Amino acid sequence: MKGASAAAPVRRPRTGPVAALAGAARSDVVRDLLRSPVALLSLLVVVLFMVAAAFPGLVAPHDVRDLSSLDFSDAFRPPAWLEGGSWSLPLGGDDQGRDILSAIIYGLRISLFVSIAAVALSLLIGVALGLLAGFRGGVWDAIIMRVADVQLTFPAMLVAVLFDGVIRAALGQGAHATFAVPVMILAIALAGWVQYARTIRAATMVEARADYVAAARIIGQSSGFILFRHILPNVMTPVFVLATIQLAVAIILEATLSFVGLGLPPTQPSLGTLIRVGNGYLLSGEWWLAIFPGLALLILVLAVNLFGDWLRDALNPRLR
Amino acid sequence: MIVFLLQRVGQALVVVFTVMVLAFLMFRFLGDPLLAILGANSTGIQRDVLRAELGLDRSLVIQFADYVWRTVQGDFGLSYRLGTPVARVLAERAPATIELAATGMILALAVGIPAGIYAALHRGRFGSHLALAVSLVGISMPSFFMGLILIWIFSVKLGWLSSFGRGTVTDLGGVWTTGLLTASGLKALIMPAITLSVFQIAMIMRLVRAEMLEVMRMDYIRFAQARGLSSRSVYVNHALRNTLVPVITVAGLQLGSVIAFAVITEQVFQWPGLGLLFLQSVAAADVPLLAAYLILISVFFVLINLAVDLAYYAIDPRLRADVAAGGRA
Numbered sequence: 161m162k163g164a165s166a167a168a169p170v171r172r173p174r175t176g177p178v179a180a181l182a183g184a185a186r187s188d189v190v191r192d193l194l195r196s197p198v199a200l201l202s203l204l205v206v207v208l209f210m211v212a213a214a215f216p217g218l219v220a221p222h223d224v225r226d227l228s229s230l231d232f233s234d235a236f237r238p239p240a241w242l243e244g245g246s247w248s249l250p251l252g253g254d255d256q257g258r259d260i261l262s263a264i265i266y267g268l269r270i271s272l273f274v275s276i277a278a279v280a281l282s283l284l285i286g287v288a289l290g291l292l293a294g295f296r297g298g299v300w301d302a303i304i305m306r307v308a309d310v311q312l313t314f315p316a317m318l319v320a321v322l323f324d325g326v327i328r329a330a331l332g333q334g335a336h337a338t339f340a341v342p343v344m345i346l347a348i349a350l351a352g353w354v355q356y357a358r359t360i361r362a363a364t365m366v367e368a369r370a371d372y373v374a375a376a377r378i379i380g381q382s383s384g385f386i387l388f389r390h391i392l393p394n395v396m397t398p399v400f401v402l403a404t405i406q407l408a409v410a411i412i413l414e415a416t417l418s419f420v421g422l423g424l425p426p427t428q429p430s431l432g433t434l435i436r437v438g439n440g441y442l443l444s445g446e447w448w449l450a451i452f453p454g455l456a457l458l459i460l461v462l463a464v465n466l467f468g469d470w471l472r473d474a475l476n477p478r479l480r
Numbered sequence: 481m482i483v484f485l486l487q488r489v490g491q492a493l494v495v496v497f498t499v500m501v502l503a504f505l506m507f508r509f510l511g512d513p514l515l516a517i518l519g520a521n522s523t524g525i526q527r528d529v530l531r532a533e534l535g536l537d538r539s540l541v542i543q544f545a546d547y548v549w550r551t552v553q554g555d556f557g558l559s560y561r562l563g564t565p566v567a568r569v570l571a572e573r574a575p576a577t578i579e580l581a582a583t584g585m586i587l588a589l590a591v592g593i594p595a596g597i598y599a600a601l602h603r604g605r606f607g608s609h610l611a612l613a614v615s616l617v618g619i620s621m622p623s624f625f626m627g628l629i630l631i632w633i634f635s636v637k638l639g640w641l642s643s644f645g646r647g648t649v650t651d652l653g654g655v656w657t658t659g660l661l662t663a664s665g666l667k668a669l670i671m672p673a674i675t676l677s678v679f680q681i682a683m684i685m686r687l688v689r690a691e692m693l694e695v696m697r698m699d700y701i702r703f704a705q706a707r708g709l710s711s712r713s714v715y716v717n718h719a720l721r722n723t724l725v726p727v728i729t730v731a732g733l734q735l736g737s738v739i740a741f742a743v744i745t746e747q748v749f750q751w752p753g754l755g756l757l758f759l760q761s762v763a764a765a766d767v768p769l770l771a772a773y774l775i776l777i778s779v780f781f782v783l784i785n786l787a788v789d790l791a792y793y794a795i796d797p798r799l800r801a802d803v804a805a806g807g808r809a
Contacts, residue, residue, distance in 0.1 A: 310495050313781050315737035317744075325762040325770060326506060412622045419624045420747045420759055439628060439748075443643060447632055454625040462620040 192474050199470035205463035213269040220262035221248070239448050252448040255441065260448060263434055264456050270430040271457075274341060275410035278348035279403055285349065286356025287392075287399060293357065294364025295387055305361070308354045320351040320413050324422045340424050348413050352406050356399060363395035397475055404468035408461050415457050431457045488789050492782040499778040503771035504547045508540070556772035561764040566772045570754065575656050576646055577753030580745070581738045583673040588680035588738075589731060595681070596688025600696065601715065611685065618682030623741055627675040627748035634671060641671055644750035672749045676741055680734055687730055691723040725792070732788040736781045 193199055212219045237246060237253035239260075251260040293301040311319060324347040331339060367373065368391065376386045417423035418432025419439075426433055431453050438450030518526055531537050535546060550557075556566035595615075599608045635643035647664030649657045659665025695701065696719055704714045743755030750756065754773065761769040 306494070309491070310498055313495055313736075313778070313785055315740040317737070318740040318777070321740075321743065321758075321762075322774065325758075328762065328765070408620065415622050416624060416744055419622075420744060422759070422762060435625065435628065442628065442632055443636060445636065447636070450628055451632065454622075454628060458617075458621060458625060461622070462617060465616065465620050 189474050193470075196470060198466055199474075202463040202466035202470070205459060206467060209268060209460050209463070210272060212265050213272045216262075216265045216269050220259075220265040221250070222259045222262040224258050224262045224266050238446075239452075251452045254437070254449050255446075260452050263429065264431065264453050267429050267431045267434045267453060268456065268460070270341075270424060270428055271411060271414055271432070274344050274414045274424075274430065275348070275407060278345045278410045278414070279352070279407050281345060281349035282352035282406070283356055283399065283403055286353035287360050287396075289353065290357040290360025291364055291387060291392065294361040295368055295383070295391070297365075301361070304357065308357055311354050316351040316409060317413065317416065320347045320417060321420075321422060323347040323350050324417055328422070340428060344414060344417065344423055347417070348410050351413065352410065355402055355406065359398050359402060360395055363398065364391055367391045367394050401468065401472045401475055404464065404471055408464040408468060411457070411461055411464065484793060485790070488786055492786050495782050496775075496778055499775055500548060500551065501544070503774050504544050506767060506771050506774075508536075508543065551775060556775075557768040559761075559766055559769045561761065561766040561769070566768050569757065569769065570772060570776060571655075572657075573752065573754045573757045575658060576751060577739070577742055577746070577755060579659060580669065580672055580676060580751060580753060581735070581742055583669055584676035584680065584742075584745075585731070585735055585738050587673055588677040588684055588734075591677070592681045592684030593688050593727065596685040597692060597715070597720065599685065599689040600692035603693070612689075615682040615685050618678050619686075621678060623675055623679060624744050624748050626678050627671065627745060630671045630675060631748070641667055643671075646752060672745050672751055675748065676738060676745045679741065680738060683734070684727065684731060688723060688727055691726055692719060695719045695722050729788050729792055732784060732791065736784050739777065739780065 193203070217223065237249050237257070239250065239252040242252075249259045249261070251264070254260055254263060289304050293304040314322075324343060327343050327347065331343070373386055373390060376390055414423060414430060415432030415435070418430050419436045421436065424430045424433050426437060429437070434453040435450050435457070438446075438448075438453060441447075441449050518530060535543060538546075554567050556570070558564065559566050559569055562569060595611055599611045602608045631643045634641045642664075645668060646659045647666075647668035648662040649659045649665055650661045651657050659669060701714060701718055704718050705711075709718075739755075742751075742753065743758060745751065746753045746755035747759055754776075757769070758773050760766075761773070
């Protein structure tokens, strides 16, 4: 058997976020998850929503982007279980005879795309600046943290609204409709980076003084190598927890901006846009236009929050 | 103490100055003020005259100094959209927002603190679980959707409350309009105030509960119980008092986000305050108004933060010791 063991590939020490997650999976986290019905259910809901958003064609009864499939006689058709409802439009029809359920699923796609992209972008900005501030220190640290302090003075909601407003004023009304999605992503990302930067900076400062970093320096590894291969994997765990909770914040921010009319236009309706449009018909009694997209939004945010709460506790060694 | 105070005031000034620079740059480079005032059909000569009149041909630094000087005096220029002085528009709209935010905050404290204490003291019981579950929904509920549900139930279904506006307002000496003195004004305040406070109630409740549980684990609570003090005395005099320090801090900071969320609530209920004005200005790219709003809000936030810092410093003796020992405040 000696030959066989020599031929086996040398197992490289794994690093990076994937390894951090794999490590977490090997530990008790998965067992914890299976034992917590609330966490399991919320994860299930999140996954379900994400699958529906990723493959709307498979899940949605109608393709709402196909205008020829719309039937004006379905306009304001109530939900199926009410008088005048039909099961071809389970949650009723909107002002143009669009199926609300399908509109929600396609809206979910846009909402989730914007929020996930925004969280990824703000994570990238925050982690990069946090590493820089924590590892370099000095002037870099002072500048980055001052900016963070100034921004933290204001709530994320206001920062996002202001960024969106400023970018909108800079681009002009016409151009804004074209760039609505990237502008939204940028506005939400810029509102959220500070959290990551502060977390990463604090953790990096601790890790930078650790013995393994000194050892890596002694054997002549470059700063960049040490930063990305040694320190980064060790400071990423809290970032995942933060990203989960920030996803809930981003979803709410996107919906809110779209609701007040600063976000996505009716041509690219996100959940918030759907609620905005439906809001106009609430007073005349067609409640399903606004309430169902709102419920979908609420369930999604609730599930993400519940899962985030659980993840934070599960990955916190002090609570074990 | 004086060093700490100066440090904090210095930081506050840096924030306000930064925001002023941003507001000035916005003012100067977003859109064309000449076009906004004269219209697209103006001639080049007309524009040159106005440019000289407005002082836009001077160097940027001088323009900025001039801008700061006028801003400090409360002159924010003319609104592009309304054609009236920005300062006057802001003053007209401010009472509505202040009344709404204050009512929302009082509601949040009045409900959030008792609910948090209840959840902490009756840990593990049904009522406590229920309170926690409700608070989680409260945190996850986008405020505009909350407003929508309230309108649906109380305006559309039951027809009890009006879904928009402030009701009848009373003019107090031309400087302040209040909705608190008439029945319709008070009724109009109910739904917006609830909408605004739901998130705050949930947050304050969770915070009070967590702090209370933390404090209840301390030795001095157990000693107090061992001394045979009534549970009421232990909870109120020993536990609650120590819980309230961080709660007051957070509540103070939350006042800022109540103002921020008021933008959303005002939109839902068409409440004629600063937030609605801000959204209308964004839609119309009314830069002078946006810039003024930005400065006003930042001054407000900085003042809150400063007040909270100072209150914390006055309440918590450990901070003073830290500063004296040369630690970071």
